[in-house]
């Protein structure tokens with residue numbers, strides 16, 4: 576049951592029927608806020624409202640629960656799908672109200688994180704008092720011009736670099752409390768990386784590169800193989816598993832890096848300018864892969880980018896300038912194009928019209 580999809584469908588049908596949120600609320604005898612919660616996917620209508628709602632929106636119950644129109648020829652197949660989803664969601668929870676934000680686990684939490692680089696002659700405050708949180712299943716972007724502190728911030732979260740002050744928690748564990756030794760295994764257990772340079776080992780095949788991530792986690796050989804085959808299929812790299820990194824394209828290498836990052840089921844995937852070296856088609860494919868991983872597999876992804884088009888795939892974007900967060904945008908009920916336009920507007924506001932360059 577995809578509440579977001581159902582919500583968008585309710586909103587679209589409400590508009591098609593010429594109703595405002597208030598008008599629909601009035602007809603159903605509930606508050607405007609409830610409608611708005613349905614439409615943003617935060618909650619589901621109460622069971623008792625299903626029938627009157629379907630009548631008002633001129634849709635069937637199956638269509639409501641699926642969040643899309645069902646044509647006559649698909650009726651049987653789709654109805655079974657709805658039934659299956661309803662049953663599984665009933666089994667999974669005893670009420671319709673979706674998880675509120677507080678119930679979704681927080682994967683990453685930063686509190687007043689600072690980083691000062693000291694050299695003999697100068698000291699640079701690359702990151703200043705940055706605080707934010709990411710909950711499970713979110714695809715979050717960090718945008719900012721070159722030199723704004725994005726990589727510094729990501730490296731601290733990646734536990735590759737240490738914060739000068741402040742706190743970083745991943746899965747509730749404060750990373751500054753871990754010893755060097757513990758950090759290596761912590762990274763293996765909790766983090767996945769997709770960086771601009773693919774970090775694939777040239778002397779190993781794609782399969783071996785991916786298997787390496789799993790063997791480090793000490794998984795039995797048979798399950799390693801099945802896992803790789805499954806994920807390679809999902810990310811469309813089945814054909815190239817036996818090739819070496821230099822025999823495949825940049826886009827394919829990045830998708831291999833994605834499989835390698837996701838296959839250990841990390842709590843957080845970190846990506847620094849992952850599309851930086853890709854042509855626009857491969858970049859689009861990679862970003863769509865991230866969206867799929869977050870939506871379908873609840874992967875939590877933090878991606879650094881200076882590119883507004885890449886950022887428009889995210890659910891939420893934090894804008895950095897001179898080491899500080901200057902603004903935050905959350906995707907609303909809008910398509911990528913509309914979100915993209917809002918991103919450009921925000922950049923223009925922050926920078927006074929100067930566009931980002933790499």
Ligand code: ADP
Pocket residue numbers: 692693699700701719720721722723724725726727728
């Ligand atoms: P971005 O990734 O947004 O381009 P960085 O995080 O790489 O920005 O850099 C932020 C600031 O910190 C810049 O002024 C950069 O020159 C400085 N900086 C980054 N790394 C170091 C370092 N190892 N030593 C000293 N200064 C650094």
Ligand code: MG
Pocket residue numbers: 725726727
């Ligand atoms: Mg950088």
